Amino acid sequence: MANDSISMLNDVLQKDEGALLQSWVDNQVSSPTFRPDRTSRQELSDHSRRFLALLRDAVKGGDADIMSPSWLGVRQMLDELSVSRAQQGFSPSETATFVFSLKQPLFDRLQIVVGTGVEALTRLWPTNLLLDKLGLYTTEVFQRGREQVIIRQQQELMELSTPVVTLWDGVLALPLIGTLDSARTQVVMESLLQRIVDSGASIAIIDITGVPTVDTVTAQHLLKTVAAARLMGADCIISGIRPQIAQTIVHLGVDLGSVVTKATIADAFAIALKKLGLSVQKVQAVPRRRDESAAADVRQSDDRREA
Amino acid sequence: MERIPILKMGEYLLVTIQVDMHDRLAMTLQDDLTSKIVSARAKGVLIDISALEMVDSFIGRMFGDIAAMSRVLDAETVVVGMRPAVAITLVELGLSLSGVRTALNIERGMDLLRGLIESRGDGAGSAE
Numbered sequence: 001m002a003n004d005s006i007s008m009l010n011d012v013l014q015k016d017e018g019a020l021l022q023s024w025v026d027n028q029v030s031s032p033t034f035r036p037d038r039t040s041r042q043e044l045s046d047h048s049r050r051f052l053a054l055l056r057d058a059v060k061g062g063d064a065d066i067m068s069p070s071w072l073g074v075r076q077m078l079d080e081l082s083v084s085r086a087q088q089g090f091s092p093s094e095t096a097t098f099v100f101s102l103k104q105p106l107f108d109r110l111q112i113v114v115g116t117g118v119e120a121l122t123r124l125w126p127t128n129l130l131l132d133k134l135g136l137y138t139t140e141v142f143q144r145g146r147e148q149v150i151i152r153q154q155q156e157l158m159e160l161s162t163p164v165v166t167l168w169d170g171v172l173a174l175p176l177i178g179t180l181d182s183a184r185t186q187v188v189m190e191s192l193l194q195r196i197v198d199s200g201a202s203i204a205i206i207d208i209t210g211v212p213t214v215d216t217v218t219a220q221h222l223l224k225t226v227a228a229a230r231l232m233g234a235d236c237i238i239s240g241i242r243p244q245i246a247q248t249i250v251h252l253g254v255d256l257g258s259v260v261t262k263a264t265i266a267d268a269f270a271i272a273l274k275k276l277g278l279s280v281q282k283v284q285a286v287p288r289r290r291d292e293s294a295a296a297d298v299r300q301s302d303d304r305r306e307a
Numbered sequence: 308m309e310r311i312p313i314l315k316m317g318e319y320l321l322v323t324i325q326v327d328m329h330d331r332l333a334m335t336l337q338d339d340l341t342s343k344i345v346s347a348r349a350k351g352v353l354i355d356i357s358a359l360e361m362v363d364s365f366i367g368r369m370f371g372d373i374a375a376m377s378r379v380l381d382a383e384t385v386v387v388g389m390r391p392a393v394a395i396t397l398v399e400l401g402l403s404l405s406g407v408r409t410a411l412n413i414e415r416g417m418d419l420l421r422g423l424i425e426s427r428g429d430g431a432g433s434a435e
Contacts, residue, residue: 193391
């Protein structure tokens with residue numbers, strides 16, 4: 001049965017390829033899923049011609065299983081098409097329509113060979129299945145292409161969102177932004193510890209102002225980071241705890257133990273300076289040249305913040 | 308048999324772990340160190356693990372044990388130079404070594420040790 005349908009398909013593709021291509025492309029262009037903003041008739045026609053040529057080669061092999069080696073060319077072409085369409089922002093159905101729109105022109109031609117009636121329907125059935133499989137294959141690849149995009153974005157987000165900044169000689173700050181899951185904790189921990197080694201810092205401030213919620217898991221991750229930094233010989237201060245988060249931590253019964261916590265990063269920095277034996281003092285206002293007094297103003301405003 | 312050398316510098320003992328630790332070596336180190344603390348009347352022990360690349364739960368616990376033993380023998384212990392990977396491994400193993408003092412490098416560790424012993428005074432007991 002399958003062989004019969006394959007050989008029929010083969011005949012049609014051999015004899016009538018030009019006209020088939022023509023009506024297939026017409027069909028695609030007139031379909032509501034055609035996107036003139038993303039693709040052109042010329043491009044569609046190129047793709048369709050390539051697909052038909054590859055399909056003809058595959059059908060010649062006489063195998064109806066699209067995963068078999070003789071279908072490799074067709075699969076590669078569909079891979080390429082789906083991935084590029086996924087990146088261009090086509091929807092899955094728009095992508096799958098590329099294959100499904102071939103059905104009508106192809107079946108019109110096959111019907112001339114098999115005629116009408118119940119028997120004709122059974123003879124057409126395997127070809128129908130074949131095209132369905134190709135269409136589903138397109139959707140699957142499309143989905144995979146989208147997932148790759150998402151994974152790449154996740155990785156980039158992860159790298160972007162974990163900067164370690166030096167506040168003072170020996171004081172590092174780690175402003176955390178976004179949810180803290182296990183994968184991010186790993187990255188955060190590694191980059192913080194590496195910076196502690198590189199800079200020889202003895203105090204690290206972890207600022208969680210940008211962390212939207214703190215649940216038991218997040219708290220666990222924070223404590224782990226603090227413990228690891230302590231093992232390396234650096235003290236950790238957690239700052240930027242918003243009132244709601246303080247309430248959540250207590251309601252959840254999370255024990256932050258001996259970790260030093262501060263409401264703002266300014267308080268944490270003040271403690272860090274104190275531990276290092278440094279202090280910030282107000283500069284006595286003395287008459288000086290204009291550019292110097294501007295610098296002094298900045299220093300004074302810094303002092304006020306620290307006080 | 309392989310042994311980790313224990314150097315005496317004044318009232319401090321200096322242990323530098325240069326090889327990968329295995330269990331028997333760790334046990335030997337514990338024995339040697341405790342007897343050396345007693346014989347040298349040491350007040351502080353500095354363990355440098357900057358060359359240690361791999362650590363398991365046994366070795367992790369050993370550091371805690373050594374610190375506890377030294378405390379019983381009236382000596383302070385500071386572990387210095389832990390690598391980030393080792394620190395992460397220990398934390399993931401659930402060993403935060405809360406009884407062990409740590410420092411980033413030998414210099415800082417020595418300062419810490421000196422401070423601890425000074426603040427303790429003449430056998431006053433509690434540190435800091």
